[in-house]
């Protein structure tokens with residue numbers, strides 16, 4: 575019989591859960607999940623604003639001024655902008671680490687693949703000094719950068735293939751080594767017996783990663799609002 579179902583990329587994650595509160599104490603994860611988590615640090619703000627607004631299954635995350643900033647650029651008349659590509663640069667900013675992120679098992683970014691352009695006379699005069707993501711730039715030799723090239727991925731992700739990690743509820747990621755003591759960790763969290771916890775395995779999909787990014791984004795925006803409010807009350811501006 576022919577298989578008709580589509581393969582959905584998933585990454586497995588082992589959780590240690592407090593039976594009483596049903597709260598996750600920590601997770602044990604391999605390379606695939608930790609790479610996705612670390613890749614959050616490479617995302618430009620414009621990309622995060624676009625992803626959480628459009629794709630979150632929790633509904634659009636619209637709290638805060640950074641979403642407003644993104645929408646302001648989207649609604650801006652192109653006549654106000656310096657060049658035609660400025661809007662694209664702001665709304666779909668390039669990830670400078672995309673060579674590392676291309677091979678991720680759960681890749682949430684939607685701006686791939688990044689195209690690069692070399693000097694149009696590259697073959698004739700071996701002029702390859704400049705590599706640009708814009709086709710509308712010129713090489714130092716005066717010729718346009720119209721020769722399209724794709725960069726080979728610089729390996730897959732960020733951490734080593736067989737590495738295992740512990741991720742705490744505060745999003746601290748550390749190697750799962752002999753130094754990590756589950757018992758000591760549980761004691762620090764007020765749990766005296768291992769019978770109070772249970773192990774679970776969950777499969778994380780791309781949609782779940784987007785939800786997670788949305789939560790982090792929400793916390794970040796709330797933190798920003800707190801900082802703005804703090805400075806507003808702390809400093810009195812005297813004319």
Ligand SMILES: [Zn+2]
Pocket residue numbers: 693694695696701702713714715716717
């Ligand atoms: Zn050139």
